[in-house]
Amino acid sequence: MLSIALPAIGEAYLQSLLGVIDAWFIARTGLVAVNAVGVTNIYSLTYIGVFTAVSTALSVFLSRAVGAKNVEQGRSVIWHGYIIALALGLIISAATVRFAVPLLHIMGANRELEASALPYFGVVLGISPLIALFTAQSAAFRATGHTKTPLKVAVEMNAVHVVLDYVLIFGIGSIPGFGLAGAAWAMVLARLYALLRLYWKSRSVEAIRLRKEDCTWRPSVVVDMISFAVPAAAERLSMRLGQVIYFGLIVRMGINVYATHTIAGTLTVFASTVGAGFATAASVTIGQAIGSKDVAAVQSYRRWSYILSAISMTVITAAICIFSPWIGLLFTDNQQVIQLLLIVLAIDTISQPFLASTLVDTSAIQAGGNSKYPMIVTTIGIWGIRTLGVYLFAWNLGWGLPAVWASIAADNALRAVLFARYRGRGGVYHSA
Numbered sequence: 001m002l003s004i005a006l007p008a009i010g011e012a013y014l015q016s017l018l019g020v021i022d023a024w025f026i027a028r029t030g031l032v033a034v035n036a037v038g039v040t041n042i043y044s045l046t047y048i049g050v051f052t053a054v055s056t057a058l059s060v061f062l063s064r065a066v067g068a069k070n071v072e073q074g075r076s077v078i079w080h081g082y083i084i085a086l087a088l089g090l091i092i093s094a095a096t097v098r099f100a101v102p103l104l105h106i107m108g109a110n111r112e113l114e115a116s117a118l119p120y121f122g123v124v125l126g127i128s129p130l131i132a133l134f135t136a137q138s139a140a141f142r143a144t145g146h147t148k149t150p151l152k153v154a155v156e157m158n159a160v161h162v163v164l165d166y167v168l169i170f171g172i173g174s175i176p177g178f179g180l181a182g183a184a185w186a187m188v189l190a191r192l193y194a195l196l197r198l199y200w201k202s203r204s205v206e207a208i209r210l211r212k213e214d215c216t217w218r219p220s221v222v223v224d225m226i227s228f229a230v231p232a233a234a235e236r237l238s239m240r241l242g243q244v245i246y247f248g249l250i251v252r253m254g255i256n257v258y259a260t261h262t263i264a265g266t267l268t269v270f271a272s273t274v275g276a277g278f279a280t281a282a283s284v285t286i287g288q289a290i291g292s293k294d295v296a297a298v299q300s301y302r303r304w305s306y307i308l309s310a311i312s313m314t315v316i317t318a319a320i321c322i323f324s325p326w327i328g329l330l331f332t333d334n335q336q337v338i339q340l341l342l343i344v345l346a347i348d349t350i351s352q353p354f355l356a357s358t359l360v361d362t363s364a365i366q367a368g369g370n371s372k373y374p375m376i377v378t379t380i381g382i383w384g385i386r387t388l389g390v391y392l393f394a395w396n397l398g399w400g401l402p403a404v405w406a407s408i409a410a411d412n413a414l415r416a417v418l419f420a421r422y423r424g425r426g427g428v429y430h431s432a
Contacts, residue, residue, distance in 0.1 A: 001281045001301065004147045004280065005277040005281035005309075008142065008147065010151045011150050012273045018157075021161060022183050022187065025170075033116060036116045040121050040125065049233075049240060050092070050237065051131060051135040051136070054132065054225075055085070055136050056139070057081065057226075058078065058225070059280075060369070061077040061287075062139075062140060063284050064290055064291035066145070067288035067294075069292075075214040076214060076218060077225070078214075079216075081140070081225065084229070086132060089130070092128045092132075096125040097125075100118060100121055101114065101118070103121075120183060123184035123185065134195050138150035138198070141198070149205075150198065157197075161190035164190060165183055165186040167182075168186045170182075231375040232366060238379045250404060252395075253394070253395070256334060256336055263331045263332070264345060271352060272313070272359075274312045276359060277309075278308055278360060282306075282360050285301040285305075286363075286367040286368070290368065310356035313352040317345065320345060321346050321348075324341050343401075343402050344404075348408075348409070351412050361374075361423070362378070377418045380415075385410050386410070389406070394407065
């Protein structure tokens with residue numbers, strides 16, 4: 001579990017670091033440019049969630065082929081996964097470029113922000129095919145047990161990005177700086193570098209190296225993978241859309257409340273990323289166990305992925321909570337914000353075992369071949385508990401930010417219970 005989870009966690013942190021680096025460099029050019037990067041990152045994370053759904057389908061089908069020791073079938077899955085990812089990336093890229101202005105208006109961009117953001121927005125999100133293919137490639141490496149390769153390439157990608165960002169934003173020597181446009185093209189070149197590096201490394205891995213005969217179009221494989229990916233993508237989009245709705249309510253609660261929520265969200269990413277890494281490990285190992293028809297291993301992998309993620313996430317969040325009076329000073333000296341931060345982090349600490357269950361069981365059930373049940377459970381939790389709870393208790397009754405985080409905790413608890421009932425019926429692997 002650890003050999004798969006730890007590199008996946010590292011890669012996730014490094015992927016997130018790309019946007020952080022852009023924001024850090026761009027901050028020197030003005031706040032409008034920072035907001036342009038922030039608006040773009042919101043859509044970027046949403047798109048990555050959709051691409052991850054496609055890569056999850058690839059990972060599930062490929063890990064089963066690896067477990068069954070069927071290399072030919074595995075290569076076919078990889079080929080079709082790449083084609084689906086590329087097609088989806090092209091569609092999203094074209095739609096983003098075509099509707100860039102309306103998309104910025106949805107986020108409340110005024111005329112000044114729109115003018116500043118458009119060049120960066122169009123270029124960074126216009127390379128969606130590169131992001132989609134890189135996500136699919138990483139999934140292929142992890143599903144075949146080569147978990148460190150995507151991590152190493154992510155390290156290289158960030159190093160290239162830092163150098164290009166500095167040079168293209170500020171200029172060096174005879175090379176002029178291009179500001180925000182330079183940051184956009186630095187992102188493009190770094191993404192392209194990572195994609196080509198992963199392709200080059202795949203040529204030396206037997207299970208991933210595609211041959212001419214592997215690139216045969218099989219409609220039945222495409223239908224199976226798309227049928228799996230659509231509910232998985234819908235699950236991610238349902239969560240994102242729910243967040244957009246209740247984030248809007250939080251904004252209206254005041255500057256201090258929204259600032260506290262933003263700081264807490266930034267800090268808790270350290271725990272949720274760890275949980276996502278163990279969820280990735282659960283998906284790969286359970287898929288391989290199902291492919292080899294080892295039911296006992298399925299149960300063991302699910303159990304240990306949950307135990308490791310629940311302990312890790314709870315310890316990390318508890319530590320952040322305990323030291324929040326000092327950590328909060330890194331962001332603000334407003335004592336009201338710091339006190340509120342302590343309260344919401346305490347609520348989130350209690351919620352971590354439930355959140356670990358939702359992350360791990362979503363991946364485990366998807367590895368079992370059922371992507372519809374997690375979609376249904378997520379939709380019920382996000383809309384019926386979390387968003388409704390924020391509206392009723394935090395907004396309508398005026399209980400504020402603690403009610404927001406209590407609603408999030410209640411959502412995680414409900415989903416954990418529903419997943420436990422599903423497991424109790426043998427649902428994790430009944431469709432193997």
